[in-house]
Amino acid sequence: MSSEPNTAELSVLRELAAAGAAGLRTASQWQSWLWHAERFAYLGFTNTMLVWAQRPDAVLLHDYAGWKRLGCQVTGGEHGIRIISASGTGKVVSLFDLTQTEGPATVVKSHKGASSGIRPGSQDALTALALRAGYRVAGIRPVETPTIDWEAKTIRATSGDLPALAAQVAHVLVHDDEHQCGTVTATAESASVTFLICRRLGLDTSWITFPHVTSWAGSDPRANPAAVVARVGDRVLRAALKAFVCIDATTHPTARSVTGPRRAVVAVAARDSGTRAGTGTTARQRSDELLRVLSEAAR
Numbered sequence: 001m002s003s004e005p006n007t008a009e010l011s012v013l014r015e016l017a018a019a020g021a022a023g024l025r026t027a028s029q030w031q032s033w034l035w036h037a038e039r040f041a042y043l044g045f046t047n048t049m050l051v052w053a054q055r056p057d058a059v060l061l062h063d064y065a066g067w068k069r070l071g072c073q074v075t076g077g078e079h080g081i082r083i084i085s086a087s088g089t090g091k092v093v094s095l096f097d098l099t100q101t102e103g104p105a106t107v108v109k110s111h112k113g114a115s116s117g118i119r120p121g122s123q124d125a126l127t128a129l130a131l132r133a134g135y136r137v138a139g140i141r142p143v144e145t146p147t148i149d150w151e152a153k154t155i156r157a158t159s160g161d162l163p164a165l166a167a168q169v170a171h172v173l174v175h176d177d178e179h180q181c182g183t184v185t186a187t188a189e190s191a192s193v194t195f196l197i198c199r200r201l202g203l204d205t206s207w208i209t210f211p212h213v214t215s216w217a218g219s220d221p222r223a224n225p226a227a228v229v230a231r232v233g234d235r236v237l238r239a240a241l242k243a244f245v246c247i248d249a250t251t252h253p254t255a256r257s258v259t260g261p262r263r264a265v266v267a268v269a270a271r272d273s274g275t276r277a278g279t280g281t282t283a284r285q286r287s288d289e290l291l292r293v294l295s296e297a298a299r
């Protein structure tokens with residue numbers, strides 16, 4: 001019951017994701033997407049946009065059968081969050097958020113928590129992550145600047161300076177050599193992966209800055225900035241997923257807040273809602289329209 005081939009719905013979903021991507025223009029909008037995407041990185045860029053648009057406060061997603069296996073029941077009358085199957089079959093799949101289910105308190109409890117903190121073992125996790133990418137980590141004196149020696153496959157960072165180490169590890173995860181690091185797109189990529197790693201480890205992220213999205217994706221609709229945003233978004237999520245697997249295998253999560261920016265992609269688009277060239281429709285109006293079509297299709 002969770003999937004059906006539906007070309008019309010599929011094209012609505014693709015358009016909704018593209019409208020969301022086109023609405024990501026400023027650094028803070030990009031950061032809002034990252035904040036949301038951390039939980040659903042495994043779904044890929046397009047689906048992170050779709051979840052964000054349909055259920056901005058989603059915390060934990062499974063399909064109907066998946067919830068059943070966990071001993072939970074999807075609450076009657078709840079509409080599924082429609083995403084596009086990652087298997088390449090292009091099927092529409094319905095997922096449900098934790099808040100749309102009823103079941104054992106343990107499931108809820110393990111995904112709730114108000115406090116946050118740095119995961120114990122974070123330094124080891126980052127070192128292991130570097131090693132998996134083929135880089136060893138060498139200590140430097142605190143006065144020295146952290147660097148990557150791409151030739152010697154060595155990251156040099158001050159022991160204990162976790163954010164600095166995370167930033168260097170992010171580079172080797174998302175880039176192959178220093179020649180890939182010079183562009184503004186590369187800066188957006190490495191800053192984004194750094195942000196996601198730091199979030200996962202419970203480290204401070206307030207020091208991380210992002211370039212304005214239009215500075216690397218462009219703003220001329222003819223150049224299709226939404227496609228550039230999607231490509232970079234997918235690269236970032238792929239690198240972050242490698243990091244998450246390693247981090248989750250080597251550290252224990254601390255209790256984490258599940259609240260946060262409840263800003264849907266439509267709201268994000270609204271804050272920067274210049275009229276989209278040629279269409280006479282703002283990204284927000286278009287997203288609203290697409291969401292309405294989707295919810296009607298769900299009835």
Ligand SMILES: [Zn+2]
Binds near residue numbers: 174175
């Ligand atoms: Zn780089």
